[in-house]
Amino acid sequence: MSIFYLLSFTHNKFTRSKLRPPLPPGPTPLPFTGNLISMLQNKPTFRWIERMMDEMNTKILCIRLGNVHVISVSDQKIALEFLKDKDKIFSSRPESVSAYVTSGGYLNTALAPMGDQFKKMKKILASEILCMTRHKWLVNKRNEENDNIVRYINNKCVTNDGVTRGLVNVRIVGQQYSSxxxxxxxxxxxxFGKGSADGGPGKEEIEHVDSLSSILCYVYAFCVTDYFPWLQWITDFDGHEKMIRNAISRARKYQDPLVDERIQQWKDGVRRKQDDLLDVFINLDNPRLNVDEIKAQIVDLSLAAYVNVSNNVEWVMAEMMNQPMIFNKAVNELDLVVGKDRLVDESDVPYLNYIKACVKEALRLHPVATFNLPHVTTADSTVAGYFIPKGSHVMLNRIKISQNPEVWDDPRAFNPDRHMNGDKEVVLTDHNLHTFSFGTGQRGCPGMLLGSTMTTMLLARLVQGFTWELPPNEPHVDLKENLHDISKAKPLLALAKPRLPHHIYSTLDYEGKAPTMVQMGVAT
Incomplete structure (x- = not known):
């Protein structure tokens, strides 16, 4: 009888495997290790995956690392199958040492697997933190930072500390503004500290931003121990775990004491009025967050806002400076909509279609990373006619999807006019993924409103407030990418000069207070 059942089981398994669709095309895996050796021989991994997709002429690729099938997608229609049609089973996250450490044990929104914790945190973000009501409540704080970045650049124009007058590092501007x-x-x-004399970042802010950059380098990087978990008990094979833990430690040494202090202020009755998002987090009642959840979510928000805004504005300025006609068109729009007697503010944003088109085009050409954060399937499925096994890691190629020649003419050219549509307002979101900006589905970015506002306002202030020229002996901006990521290889350096009346700059608010953490001696 047992032999009969064994033969029956084997027959059924063989029949199922014969009837099901094939896996997506990909390199032939070795027993046990899969394609791991090839991955280790071809760093950086994302460029190796792109090369294979080009060589195999496929828009969906499967590589196997250990027992995990990693699915790479470079087609908008296939991506929508994953994110819309079958979002229910593809909206979780893979387990990863880097994600676990970054999220404080999967306590935040972006990195938490699908489940009660993710649903709770996403609901809080959508209804209490990143909603329209809260956005309006915080407008004055955003205005202060919009003014501060103009003041900082203006200081660079009027001082000369042994360097070229008016020479501005646009990457530092973007990082400073967003952080x-x-x-x-x-x-x-x-x-966190006192800042620098010229209004730029101080040593505390520089270390904090550096730590955020390090975290982003290692979150869901292709780490061997993620695919062979038993190695974690033996060695930190790639050194990734040490790097991510050190970076998180540096970031949280500035953030966490402020959270602890603020919680104590509310307990002691010293603080009674909500003034910022930390107050909102602390006073949530249904559901109530514990201190570890608050700290983890603050890291999440810091990472998302910092990297996306600064990366986009550096790239859009670089592209525009290489095409003066586009830059002049953006300047003319600001002069027409806003004029030169005041600085552009958020109420102008709906009417700045060309500025937003420039932002959107930079998002299309220069996303912050090649792949979005990976999804993991919770059940066997079929997508685009291919079998996607349960537990597969699905990664969508932002660049290939956004530069689809079937959607865009001359897809690698920077052309903001392609996003202009008569009198219709230009929006940065694109749920059809013609431009992979904020994603879609359950894992779509909940910070679309804040991110769009920050990016548009920063670019508008830079273009309206200053004229920009390249340094001497630099005829154009070098648009080369880094080898190990897709950020601009060299920071954008440009000469800025004020283009508005002097009184516009002289009336900016010069107040900038440091937190009580400095007084506590945590950061000096």
Whole structure:
């Protein structure tokens, strides 16, 4: 009888495997290790995957690392099958050492697997933190940072500390603006420390931003121990775990004490009025968050806002400076909509279609990373006629999807006009994924409103407030990417000069208070 059942089981298994669709095309895996050796021989991994897709002429690729099938997708229609049609089974996240450490044990929104914790945190973000009501409530804090970045650049134009007058590192501008903005919205203060004399970042802010950059390098990087978990008990094979733990430690040494102090202030009755997002987090009642959840979510927000805004604005400025006609068109729009007697503000954003088209085009050409955060399937499925096994890691190629020649003419050219559609307002979201900006489905970015506003306002302030020229002996901006990521290889350096009346700059608010953490001696 047992032999009969064994033969029956074997027959049924063989029949099922014969009837099911094939796996997506990919390199032939070795027993046990799969394609691991090839991956280790072809760093960086994302460029190796792109090369294979080009060589095999496929829009969906399967590589096997250990027992895990990694599915790479470079087609908009196939991506929508994953994110819309079958979002229910493809909206979880893979387990990963880097994600676990970054999220404080999967306590935040972006990295938490599908489940009660993710649903709770996403609901809080959507209804309490990143909603329209809260967005309006925080407008004054955003205005302060919009003014502060103009003041900082203007200081560069009027001082000369042994360097070229007016020479501005646009990458630092973007990083400072976005990280200052997050600190102001969450903690109510611009700096962890005192900042620098010219209004730029101080040593505390520089270390914090560096730590965020390091975290982003290692979150869901292709780490061997993620595919062979038993190795974690033996060795940190890639060194990734040490790197991510050190980076998280550096970031949280500035953030966590402020959270602890604020919680104590509310307990002691010293603080009674909500003024920033940290106050909102602390006073949530249904559901109530514990201190570890608050700290993890603050890391999540800091990472998302910092990297996306700064990366986009550096690239869009670089592209525009290489095409003066486009830059002039953006300037003319600002002069027409806003004029030169005041600085552009958020109420102008709906009417700045060309500025937003420039932002959207940079998002299309230069996303912050090649792949989105990976999804993991919770059940066997079929997508685009291929079998996707349960537990597969699905990664969508932002660049290939956004530069689809079937959607865009001359897809690699920077052409903001392709997003202009008569009198219709240009929006940065694209749920059809013609431009892979904020994603879609359950894992779509909940910070679309804040991210769009910050990016548009920063670009508008840079273009309206200053004229920009390349340094001497630099005829054009070098648009080369880094080898190990797709950020701009060299920071954009440009000469800025004020283009508005002097009184516009002289009336900017010069106040910038440091948090009480400095007084506590944590950061000096």
């Amino acid at each position: 200052n903005m997050v600190r102001k919205l969450i903690f109510g203060n611009r700096y």
